[in-house]
Amino acid sequence: MKLVSALDVGTSKVVALVGEVDTYGDLHIIGMGEAPARGIDRGHVTRLDLAVTSVLRAVKEAQEIAGVKLSNLVLGISGASIKSQNERDTMSISSQPVEIDYSHIERLIDRAVMRSREEGYQVLSAIPRKFVLDEQEGIIDPVGLLGSKISAEVHVVKVGASLLKNVEKMVLNAGMEIWKKFLSPLASAEAVLTPEEKEEGALLIDMGAGLTAFVVFSEGATLVTGCVPMGGLNITKDIAHFMKINSEQAEKIKVENGYALAEEVNESERIKIRPRGEEKEVTVSRKQLAEVIQIRLEEIMERLTGLLNSQGVDLNTLHAGIVLTGGSAKLAGIKDFLERYFDLPVRIGYPTGVIGLREKVQDPAYATAVGLVRLASKSLSLDRRSPNLLQEKKVESSVNLSLILSKLKSFLKDIM
Numbered sequence: 001m002k003l004v005s006a007l008d009v010g011t012s013k014v015v016a017l018v019g020e021v022d023t024y025g026d027l028h029i030i031g032m033g034e035a036p037a038r039g040i041d042r043g044h045v046t047r048l049d050l051a052v053t054s055v056l057r058a059v060k061e062a063q064e065i066a067g068v069k070l071s072n073l074v075l076g077i078s079g080a081s082i083k084s085q086n087e088r089d090t091m092s093i094s095s096q097p098v099e100i101d102y103s104h105i106e107r108l109i110d111r112a113v114m115r116s117r118e119e120g121y122q123v124l125s126a127i128p129r130k131f132v133l134d135e136q137e138g139i140i141d142p143v144g145l146l147g148s149k150i151s152a153e154v155h156v157v158k159v160g161a162s163l164l165k166n167v168e169k170m171v172l173n174a175g176m177e178i179w180k181k182f183l184s185p186l187a188s189a190e191a192v193l194t195p196e197e198k199e200e201g202a203l204l205i206d207m208g209a210g211l212t213a214f215v216v217f218s219e220g221a222t223l224v225t226g227c228v229p230m231g232g233l234n235i236t237k238d239i240a241h242f243m244k245i246n247s248e249q250a251e252k253i254k255v256e257n258g259y260a261l262a263e264e265v266n267e268s269e270r271i272k273i274r275p276r277g278e279e280k281e282v283t284v285s286r287k288q289l290a291e292v293i294q295i296r297l298e299e300i301m302e303r304l305t306g307l308l309n310s311q312g313v314d315l316n317t318l319h320a321g322i323v324l325t326g327g328s329a330k331l332a333g334i335k336d337f338l339e340r341y342f343d344l345p346v347r348i349g350y351p352t353g354v355i356g357l358r359e360k361v362q363d364p365a366y367a368t369a370v371g372l373v374r375l376a377s378k379s380l381s382l383d384r385r386s387p388n389l390l391q392e393k394k395v396e397s398s399v400n401l402s403l404i405l406s407k408l409k410s411f412l413k414d415i416m
C-alpha cells in the first residue's frame with residue numbers, strides 16, 4: 001500500500017485528498033478535507049497567512065479522516081496567466097539511419113523549453129505531442145526506431161513565475177513539501193475525460209468560482225491550454241448587483257433557482273427575494289434571473305472562444321465535443337446553454353477512477369482534486385520516474401532525466 005495526497009487550491013475552496021494505492025494499483029480515497037478558501041483568488045495567493053490557514057484546515061480534516069499525516073503532496077496550479085504553445089522542431093541525427101533513444105527526445109524537449117522561455121513566466125510542463133521520423137508522420141513513440149532526422153511537436157505550458165512561487169510558499173509555510181505540480185485543468189481532464197474522448201478530440205472546461213480553465217485534446221494529446229479569469233463567482237456578483245441583495249443571498253438564489261438559458265424559463269415563474277433596504281420580501285421574475293446568468297456565461301464563453309481562435313483551434317474537429325466540470329457545471333441548464341452556444345455535444349464531467357468516499361468525491365467540484373491524486377498514483381506506478389518529473393526537470397534541474405525518459409513510452413500512453 002502506498003499513500004498519495006493532493007491539494008487543490010481553488011477560489012472558493014481548498015481541498016485535500018489522501019489516497020491509498022493497493023497492490024492491484026487501485027486508488028482508494030481514504031481521507032478528504034475541505035475549507036473555504038481565504039487569502040486565495042483565482043490561483044493567486046493574496047494574503048499568505050489566511051491562505052496558509054485555509055490549507056491547514058483542509059489538510060487537518062483529511063489527516064483526521066485518513067489517520068495518516070500528509071507531508072509530500074501533489075499540488076494543482078491554475079491561474080489567468082496559464083498559456084500554452086506548441087513548439088515544432090527538427091533535429092538531424094546522422095546521415096545514415098540510427099536507433100532513436102531517449103537522449104534525442106530529451107534534446108528536443110530541452111530545445112522546446114529553451115525557445116519558449118519568457119520573462120516573468122515559468123514552464124510548468126513540456127509534453128511531446130507527436131513525432132515525425134524522417135518523412136514518416138504520426139509516430140507516437142520513436143524510441144527504438146531507426147531514423148536520421150527527427151521532428152517533434154512539444155506542448156509547452158507556462159504560468160506566471162510569481163504565482164507559482166507564492167503558491168509554493170503557501171504550501172511550505174503550512175509545513176508540507178511539494179512532490180509534484182500539475183496544471184489543475186489537466187488534472188480535471190485526467191479525472192473526467194475518457195481516452196477515447198482525448199483521441200477523438202475534446203474540449204475540457206473546468207468552470208469554478210473564479211476561473212474557467214480549459215484544455216483541448218486532439219489525437220490523444222493536449223493541444224491548447226488556457227484560462228479565462230472569470231467563473232461562477234462573477235455570476236453570483238451579477239445577481240447580487242442586479243437584485244440588490246448580498247452575495248450570500250445571491251449564491252443561494254443562483255443554486256436554488258438559477259438557470260443558464262433564459263428562453264427556456266417561463267415568464268410566469270417568480271422567485272422571492274428581500275432586497276437591501278426593503279422591509280418585506282418582493283417577487284422577481286425567474287426569467288430575468290436566467291438572463292443575468294446567461295449574459296455572464298456568454299461573456300465567459302466568448303473570451304474562451306477568442307483564446308481558442310487565437311491558437312487556431314477548429315471546434316468542428318473536436319468530435320467528442322465538450323466536457324464541462326468544476327462546481328459551476330452544477331448550474332441548471334448549463335449543458336443546454338453550451339450545446340446551443342457551441343453547437344457541439346456536451347456532457348457534464350463527474351470525476352471517476354477512484355474507490356472510497358465515492359458519493360462525496362463524485363461531484364464536478366472535486367474533479368481537480370481527484371485528478372491530482374490519480375496523477376500522483378500514476379506517477380507512483382511509474383516508479384517515481386514519471387514524465388511529470390521530466391517536466392519539472394526543465395524548471396528545477398533536480399532529477400535524473402535519463403531515468404525519467406526511460407518511462408516516456410508508458411507516459412505517452414498513460415498520462416495523455
Ligand SMILES: Nc1ncnc2c1ncn2[C@@H]1O[C@H](COP(=O)(O)OP(=O)(O)OP(=O)(O)O)[C@@H](O)[C@H]1O
Binds near residue numbers: 043209212255327328
Ligand atoms: N448547484 C449549483 N448551481 C450553480 N452554481 C453552483 C452550484 N454548485 C456550485 N456552484 C458554483 O460553483 C463554483 C465553485 O466551483 P469550484 O468549487 O469548482 O471552484 P474552485 O475550484 O473553488 O475555484 P476556481 O477553480 O475557479 O479557482 C461557485 O461559484 C458556486 O457558486
Ligand SMILES: [Mg+2]
Binds near residue numbers: 009010011208209368
Ligand atoms: Mg477549481
